[in-house]
Amino acid sequence: MHAFDPAALECLAALADGGSFDRAAQLLSITQSAVSQRLRALETSLGRLLVVRSRPLRLTPAGKVMLRYARQMQAMRADLSHELGATLGQDERLPIAVNADSLATWVLPSLDPVVQAGHREGYGLELIVDDQDFTHDWLREGAVLGCVSTVAEALRGCSVEPLGAMRYIAVASPAFCQRQLPQGLNRGNFAQVPWLVFNRKDDMHALWVGLAFGLRGPHLVERYVPSTEAHVRAAVMGWGIGVMPEQMAAPWLAAGQLQALFPEVFVDVLLHWHQWRLRADDAPEPPALRAGALDRIGQALIEGARRALRHLPPG
Template sequence: MIDYPAAAAVAAVIREGSFERAAAALAITPSAVSQRVRGLEERLGAILVVRGQPCRATELGRALVGHLDRVRLMEADLAPALGARAAGEAPPTLRVAVNADSLATWFPAAAAAFGRAAAATLDLTLDDEGHTAERLRGGEVVAAVTADAGPVPGCRTLPLGTLRYAACAAPDFAARHFPAGATAEAMASAPQLRFDRRDDLQARWAAAAVGVAPTGPVHWVPSTHAFLDLALAGLAWGMQPAALAAPHLAAGRLVDIAPGRSLDVDLHWTVARLPAASLRALTAAVTTAARRALMPPGGGGADAVAGRRERP
């Protein structure tokens, strides 16, 4: 049997990053946290926490924390029926992986609807939509917004809709770097925006729409809103979520460097198969918000380019 107080200590160390902060979160001493973690590791015959600054979970440690999260969700449903919920006890927390572009566009409406419907909190982990499902497979989260429609053991996957992107630049930037439009020559020299080293959306779009990869200088901008702001300021061109770019395109603050050649990313909701009320409420909120804000799944037009966003 699992020693759940010890497992809670492991989870606190992993999430807080140190034994001292874990002790403060659990309202016990650092020595007690250390004893619980070490005792559980000895019982299991395996390391659960890699000590360091910050402390990190081993693969088994992540699996243990994921199991503990699921147990807590189930207990939260059972406790009221047993009269066991203590006054002032913290509500359960749902740990969810979501990509930055969804968080900057349609996901806040889902989170707000969930907050009104359920007595639970959210702990959001940012990752690119091509990798969020791995967070589920590793037991780190109970649900994820993902571009990966592949099966995840113990989970079900629901289509959410399509997030559309447009290749945008400020008018003066476009006049200087794209006088003849998004040509192969322009792609070789025009400065571009990239979210991080895994963001190859610009390359995917250019290869499909223009026939070449962009090789111009790269500005690294790991923020959806800063990505848009720097394009507006005329620093570089980049792929912008259409929902964020639309008012700026309409007002002339941005231009589409290849009109009609958008890129569509199909998103899915992959969620653990747990009969927890809070998880059902979150799924309902996410699917409703996505249905209202996203295009229908696979609903791209003839000029849309299929792709996947490689940014968190």
């Protein structure tokens, strides 16, 4: 196995982050020529092309494998610096992928103690947002070190821990219901009223309609609002029916600005925490106070999820 140049691995990570040689050079505070030379040296040592020089550039399959390795080296360096009491540079970061609804509800409170401690330790935390069905792709491609995902099976070299279920309910403003649904939501009108959708990956509204009316792939009128907070606000303003986490809707329901439709119908989304294992399987467990930064992030999310999410019986 090659002893890879850490500077070259940092260049590969910066290229993945920046999407261009110019941006990678800015991130690393070196010249674009130096970025090219380090990447070329890494590709030569491996005998494989790692980056496709396109706009934006993209990693080859071998490049994605090396990016995973580079991310793990970054995290291990952060752990080492923490244990030695050293301060890292501001470019040191631990990227994780989460879904927008989790970020808007339970993730920030869960991570707050870790982030506050991170100010002293000197590493950065990067939260990357994607749909819960797609965050796992970021982990597989090496772009992040951990993710909150609906995927239950661990990748090779990763650990997985169940977090709990995020429950989604359908809500609308009283004014919307009075104007658009005077007879209530039913089989005769659900396809004529607007439904609020986060983005084109979001199918929560279709899943809810499928459960409520026993349908598959319903054709719905959709209004796209690609912001979690704006999504709730749009429902309160009467833009349409929103299918959202019960935690998010709770204060608006309590204030009478939203009302639940078919409260007995809901969608439970099971979430899991995945992270790369940065220690050998046979290595002794470190003392709790010296656990790695990625381990501390994962443990904070697991504990926060236990407080915030539903825990369903097996099966």
